[in-house]
Amino acid sequence: MFDLGNVEPSSLVLLDRVVAELSSLTGADERSLMLIGAHCRDLLHQAFGRTDTMRSTDDVDVALAVSGPAEYHRITSALPRSGATDVRYSVADIPVDVVPFGGIEHPAGTARLPGRRESIDVFGFQEVFDRSDELTLPGGSRIALPTPAGYAVLKVKAWADRSAHFEYKDASDIATLCSWYQRDPEIGKLLYSTRLDLLQRAELDTDVAALYLLSEEIAEVLGAEREAELTAALESTDLGILAHHFAKARSSSKPNTASATSELIALTDFTQGSAAFPPDRR
Structure with missing residues (x-):
């Protein structure tokens, strides 16, 4: 907790x-x-x-x-x-x-x-x-x-800015902050009680469901105007590159890029299927 x-x-x-x-x-x-x-x-x-x-x-x-x-x-x-x-x-x-x-x-x-x-x-x-x-x-x-969601806001924006210049170090911090929600027992209990909707949406994948929750909290921090600005910033980034470095941060020997992609789509759900993370990549 x-x-x-x-x-x-x-x-x-x-x-x-x-x-x-x-x-x-x-x-x-x-x-x-x-x-x-x-x-x-x-x-x-x-x-x-x-x-x-x-x-x-x-x-x-x-x-x-x-x-x-x-x-x-x-x-x-x-x-x-x-x-x-x-x-x-x-x-x-x-x-x-x-x-x-x-x-x-x-x-x-x-x-x-x-x-x-x-x-x-x-x-x-x-x-x-x-x-x-x-x-x-x-x-x-x-x-x-x-807050954890506030830190996530700053890190996601840092990724959007620095990855444009081939700097990818923020992916490791994004993987870390995602793990906070994914490994937290209280969030796990929440997903099986009052937020079953997120678990169902994630097809019972608790790692993905936890990040849908974090995405909601990111949106609450940002408000509509800043949310639109962050969405626009992400449109110039490459989800595949982020997923690659995210997965490597989780396991350098056995990176799971497919799982990383699913988790990142959930994390950035506040973009509402923008050009950066379109629905057909879900």
Whole structure:
């Protein structure tokens, strides 16, 4: 069962240092911070009671809700830069990507910083933030943590963007987040009780049915307008490539691409049979 109480306190020490220093050095409101990236994945993994280890990272990625470029500059000007990405800073001696969203977006889902040639894709950040959970850290600091469905929104969009440039690493994270729902005993009970409709639709395949449920929750996070935008982004992707890498992430020795395809069609059911995942591929 998903429960933030399952998260090991030791897993929060690094994040606690980052949030505390961000708040004390810059005056940033903790309530404007949301964890994203690999640390977000790892904490959600633990919250589902999973103990298998994930690939490690020493970086921390946070999203920062700001009213505009001036507020972002005011907050980040107190931090030493780290690298040349325009959003990476050293916080508590840790490389931290501080990604702006909120009032700085124009249009929605796109943030622009003065002096930076390229815009920053923050698709879904506001919607994910609005439905996030609050995570209390050991030192008393707080940060927003995306729900599993919110994290899925960010990962599916990341796949759509990066796979266009032949970067496929997000498939592994998508396989992981799908496994959260597929292996969760409470979701299994739900499918055999109040959500028998999903199990019947999946022809009694619980792995597929669990992802129909996740797809419903993704749609709830996005809302109609963002849902249409994510559907459009997926139309330029190749389901076969995603299924290949998804299956390899599950089993490098015996990848099952057919099962992966069925599961991914269920995960992206919110697209309602778009050109990316048409009904005849079900």
